[in-house]
Amino acid sequence: MAASRSEPDFDAPIPIEYVGQRLDRALAALLPDYSRSRLQRWLADGNLTVDGETPPAKTPVVGGEQVRLILPSEPDRADVQPERIALNIIYEDDAIIVLDKPAGLVMHPGAGNPDGTLQNALVAHDESMAALPRAGIVHRLDKDTSGILVVARTFAAHKKLVDDLAARTVKREYEAVAIGVMTAGGHVDANIDRHPVDRKRMAVREFGREAITHYRVIKRYRAHTHVRCSLETGRTHQIRVHLSHIRYPLLGDATYGRRLSLPRDSSDDFTDALRGFKRQALHARTLGLTHPVTGEQMSWQAPRPADFKALLAALAADAKLHDIT
Template sequence: MTVGEPEDDNERHLSVEIPPELDGKRLDVACAQLFDQYSRSRLQAWIEAGRLCVDGIVTTRPRLPVAAGQRLVLDAEPEPDSTVQAQPIALTIVYADRDLVVIDKPAGLTVHPGAGQRDGTLQNALLHHFPQTAALPRAGIVHRLDKDTSGLMVVALTLKAHARLVAALQARAVHREYDALVQGELIAGGRIEAPIGRHPRDRLRMAVVDHGGREAVTHYRIEERFRQFTRLRVRLETGRTHQIRVHLAHLRHPIVGDPVYGRAVRGSGLAAPLREALHAFRRQALHARALEFIHPGHGKPMRWDAEPPADMQALYALLRAHAAFV
């Protein structure tokens, strides 16, 4: 196990064993990797406050070397994040129980506050609809979608569910499928394996890079063929920032409407209504349509599906009509 998981008797207490690769590392360094749902500064503060045991003994020394096989138990007392305020923002809730909630996020909704947006985010909405998420890292958000990507997201409602979902994501045991409309006519599906890192010249973009990138693997198959365009079903094996958008642009089939990695639609030979609709589509035509994982509470496999939103459905209808006309 690579992520601290709550012990059954007390959800506050996270327990994990030091793996061989962390043998000899400083305690705070090991904790930063094993309890990575929390910031390093928070973990250091908890260690210094005596809220961490190593093999049953409390230690307040962040620099203490650890050994493989030692058991760490962290008293991760929930601490509400007062910097993000609850806001009554409407959400489409697909499923909810005591452990988690699955949301169909609309395009245009930012997942969590950042330098460019302090409120009006999914995190603000979660704090309103599910007040218990105030005690969880990032209000229970364990993965994200880009602002203008629509679709399914899972959010943890308890510390135990949060730890187990983070672990499942790291183990690539959360299966995510996307609907993508791309430029060009692909003839077959395939697999893209190309490392992704920061663009060497534009630090606001990601790119396929030769050196220093992180492993990234994307699978795709043809869902529907149109004239000059293709609808794809895309499955993530890894989850890097902008991964699908970067990989499809690298394949020279960028996602329609992508303002960062796409290109202008030329519109040669397209019917006027379709050409106008494509030019007016101001977001990437990308939708997270399926989500599947083992439930962190009862342990049964769960799957949810959500059809693409109205704006993408309208494009598909116009493309079908154009193909039938020509």
């Protein structure tokens, strides 16, 4: 449905140099802050008009057509209500917010999670972000993954960051605790798609989407490995699926892991520490990107949360007790 406001956010003619081009290509050149697919949708919905009409996106340009755009409050975002949920903001300016998400916080409303999400919190933090896709969320962390992520505050910043993610220029590093003792680091290059039977899970599949994960050993313990993972791609559950695929699933991962097996002669304290870790042992530690407005190279780190630090301390204490260095 077209927006009801009469004052347009953009109102200008199509320059003569675009004569003969497809309309959607000309619109993308006139409005570079928005993706062509978004412009096509706004054109179909009536928020974007050409001489007061909504012609097909493939219509050839004749030159001089008047383009008017009224930014919509799109249906998938209109019902997200602001909620005062504390945000641990690491960095903030007019274009982006970098924050440290705690484990347990869902990214956006969905089945089983109608509210209490990061998206609700962002709308409360800045009501103008309600107009953005997912309130500006650019990339996602699983509910039970902690750590750093970036959120856009404008359409232009959102498009630039999404483009940079696609171009693989955004640096994302994670720390994880895997079950099993790795002999060395390496990488996993295995396509990922929906599981053929359980649609809530992902799986390595031959004709899935390209997915590449690099991993490096930080510390080996008696039956676990502390690793650093970096992503070339950003598929759903990518690290969890890939490490499970090479038989080093994440500790605490109820979806892709396996039953907890304790090393021999484990102390009661160590047993309690492992059994008490109730989420996948995965933390988004480092984020590096090119600022979407200034072009500055920027990076941040999110410190390990208390539960992750306690887990590493328990692993170290067990290794020391058994003379593992």
